[in-house]
Amino acid sequence: MKNKYTLRYESFYKWIGDLINQFTVIGPVLKKRRQTVFEKLDNLERFHLDYCSTMLAPRKYIYRSRQKLMDFDRENNSISSAEVEKISQIIIGIHPCDMQAITVLDRTFLGDYTDAYYSALRDGSITIVLNCNNACNKGFCASMNTGPFLRLHEGYDMEITRFTDRLLIEAKTDRSVHLIEKASGLKEVREADLTEKSEIATKATASFTKSIDTRNLPELLLRNIGHPVYKDTADSRCLGCTNCTMVCPTCFCYNFEETTSFDLKKTERNRYWDSCQELHFAQVHGGNFRSSREARLRQFVTHKLGTWIEQYGCFGCVGCGRCMTWCPTGIDLTEMAIQIQEDYKLGKIK
Amino acid sequence: MKQDQSNPLIPRQAILENKFPETSDTCSVKIALTDNDGFSFKPGQFNMLGIPGFGETPVSFSSLMLDKNSFMHTIRSVGNVTDAICKLNIGEQLNLRGPFGNGWPTEKVTNKNILLIAGGIGIAPLRPVIHLLLKNHLNYRKLFLLYGARTDRDMLFKNEIKEWTESKNISVLLSVDEKSTENLIDARVGLITSLLDELKVPWQESIAFICGPEIMMRFVSRYLIIHGMNSKDVFVSMERMMKCGIAACGHCQIGAKFVCKDGPVFAYPDIKRFADTLL
Numbered sequence: 001m002k003n004k005y006t007l008r009y010e011s012f013y014k015w016i017g018d019l020i021n022q023f024t025v026i027g028p029v030l031k032k033r034r035q036t037v038f039e040k041l042d043n044l045e046r047f048h049l050d051y052c053s054t055m056l057a058p059r060k061y062i063y064r065s066r067q068k069l070m071d072f073d074r075e076n077n078s079i080s081s082a083e084v085e086k087i088s089q090i091i092i093g094i095h096p097c098d099m100q101a102i103t104v105l106d107r108t109f110l111g112d113y114t115d116a117y118y119s120a121l122r123d124g125s126i127t128i129v130l131n132c133n134n135a136c137n138k139g140f141c142a143s144m145n146t147g148p149f150l151r152l153h154e155g156y157d158m159e160i161t162r163f164t165d166r167l168l169i170e171a172k173t174d175r176s177v178h179l180i181e182k183a184s185g186l187k188e189v190r191e192a193d194l195t196e197k198s199e200i201a202t203k204a205t206a207s208f209t210k211s212i213d214t215r216n217l218p219e220l221l222l223r224n225i226g227h228p229v230y231k232d233t234a235d236s237r238c239l240g241c242t243n244c245t246m247v248c249p250t251c252f253c254y255n256f257e258e259t260t261s262f263d264l265k266k267t268e269r270n271r272y273w274d275s276c277q278e279l280h281f282a283q284v285h286g287g288n289f290r291s292s293r294e295a296r297l298r299q300f301v302t303h304k305l306g307t308w309i310e311q312y313g314c315f316g317c318v319g320c321g322r323c324m325t326w327c328p329t330g331i332d333l334t335e336m337a338i339q340i341q342e343d344y345k346l347g348k349i350k
Numbered sequence: 351m352k353q354d355q356s357n358p359l360i361p362r363q364a365i366l367e368n369k370f371p372e373t374s375d376t377c378s379v380k381i382a383l384t385d386n387d388g389f390s391f392k393p394g395q396f397n398m399l400g401i402p403g404f405g406e407t408p409v410s411f412s413s414l415m416l417d418k419n420s421f422m423h424t425i426r427s428v429g430n431v432t433d434a435i436c437k438l439n440i441g442e443q444l445n446l447r448g449p450f451g452n453g454w455p456t457e458k459v460t461n462k463n464i465l466l467i468a469g470g471i472g473i474a475p476l477r478p479v480i481h482l483l484l485k486n487h488l489n490y491r492k493l494f495l496l497y498g499a500r501t502d503r504d505m506l507f508k509n510e511i512k513e514w515t516e517s518k519n520i521s522v523l524l525s526v527d528e529k530s531t532e533n534l535i536d537a538r539v540g541l542i543t544s545l546l547d548e549l550k551v552p553w554q555e556s557i558a559f560i561c562g563p564e565i566m567m568r569f570v571s572r573y574l575i576i577h578g579m580n581s582k583d584v585f586v587s588m589e590r591m592m593k594c595g596i597a598a599c600g601h602c603q604i605g606a607k608f609v610c611k612d613g614p615v616f617a618y619p620d621i622k623r624f625a626d627t628l629l
Binding site: 070276283289298303307 | 356357358359360361402403404405406429432443445563589591593594597598599600603604605606608623624625626627
């Protein structure tokens with residue numbers, strides 16, 4: 001079987017160590033208080049594959065939270081667009097849900113219009129996916145069909161599965177084949193290895209306690225935009241803090257900001273991540289189309305689990321569980337959707 | 351300087367060629383591109399107009415292409431950017447990205463009566479439609495303009511409206527909430543829906559292009575549909591906060607629609623089904 005190998009752990013870590021010496025490698029790093037963060041790796045010391053979920057998804061290395069767009073020279077009335085970063089980096093340890101999320105972002109930034117900044121970072125990043133052997137406590141990727149083992153057929157470079165004594169490495173793209181060929185101790189994959197993988201996958205999928213039934217969900221949500229669950233949840237618990245959208249791996253919204261130098265000679269235009277949970281988000285002259293927290297919360301839930309399908313042909317939720325993990329009051333979008341589904345089953349709503 | 355064609359987020363530069371005050375807070379500006387490499391647009395589309403340091407704002411075209419490389423925008427000064435544009439002097443520069451959006455479905459007017467229904471500054475994106483239809487007869491039946499404003503003083507394009515009123519090719523019906531003391535233009539006092547009562551057109555064979563405050567579009571659309579117009583022939587032009595113009599920044603979303611790319615013109619049933627509209 002082409003480009004599929006097994007590798008013992010000590011050889012794997014040696015390979016990663018070599019990559020760190022030669023390339024920019026970004027991976028999960030264990031920080032204080034047992035929090036894991038995607039960071040540039042300098043050595044293997046705190047490289048931590050056995051993580052559950054990070055606060056920020058690896059999207060921040062492909063879609064910058066702040067991006068300079070242009071300089072405007074006010075004296076000469078001239079525009080110079082910001083140079084597109086030429087980057088070459090390896091992102092290792094991406095969970096299947098987060099990899100799926102990057103391909104969801106692709107539909108926004110590489111669709112009808114190509115976003116030059118995103119495109120350069122996406123193309124310049126070798127993405128190495130790490131399958132999850134266990135469910136994480138807030139995750140429901142199995143329901144969203146994004147994990148715990150990779151469900152994508154393209155859009156990533158390499159897939160890694162952990163066995164007890166060795167790892168299964170499946171290189172998808174040519175550039176990832178070149179990378180893995182640098183490792184020593186590679187063994188050609190055997191049929192038994194792939195059987196072992198699917199056994200672990202089945203076990204991992206069965207370990208989920210959190211789930212949601214997505215069948216007909218977009219239509220149901222759209223038919224019931226006035227359901228009281230949004231108002232009840234928003235009024236009693238939503239603080240409007242925007243945490244959910246900042247940690248969401250598929251959120252793409254941005255805003256522009258212009259800053260002018262003190263001598264009024266230069267104006268710089270930047271873009272930065274914005275959030276539909278901000279009060280200003282839908283503000284126009286004369287009114288705000290989502291002035292209530294209820295409306296903003298509904299926008300989040302119905303977009304991720306509903307209207308995204310019509311826009312992009314996929315859900316905007318990959319089931320990573322970050323929004324509810326980092327919500328200060330633990331608002332859970334699946335609970336809201338399930339409440340609407342239950343009302344439907346009871347015949348209370350259409 | 352040319353627009354970086356590969357990057358729709360980088361503006362091109364243009365010059366304010368002329369400026370016409372319309373009302374106390376609204377002006378029309380004629381904008382000329384410093385170059386014209388294949389710039390063309392449809393009525394109903396819009397540009398993101400920007401002044402460095404102030405920001406950008408979406409403004410629809412209020413004319414067809416003039417000369418080779420210029421066109422008009424009609425702007426009400428209500429915020430930082432619109433105010434800055436209205437205060438520009440002739441010959442000064444501004445930035446521009448566009449054209450964006452889908453425009454009015456002028457291909458659908460064949461064999462139909464056309465109702466152009468405008469409220470307030472909503473007349474601006476319909477003005478190039480009138481110019482287009484009066485210039486090229488697209489095999490439609492009759493053309494109507496229904497235009498409502500707060501007072502006759504707030505009516506835009508007064509001279510042109512007077513010309514249209516005298517034209518055989520377009521029927522003009524005007525309404526104002528109240529008349530000013532000057533009585534600048536002959537309009538009936540009332541809501542725009544009261545003008546609809548006067549129209550004697552077969553609704554099933556008519557098509558409507560509506561632009562105005564969302565609450566006005568709500569009542570006009572519902573009136574037309576109740577009276578028998580096919581809801582798919584009722585088109586509304588939506589306004590939302592826009593930042594990018596290319597369906598990426600997310601601000602203009604109404605349900606599954608990006609107003610900047612899928613709109614701003616929508617068939618009424620296509621946009622009414624979503625939350626957070628007044629339709």
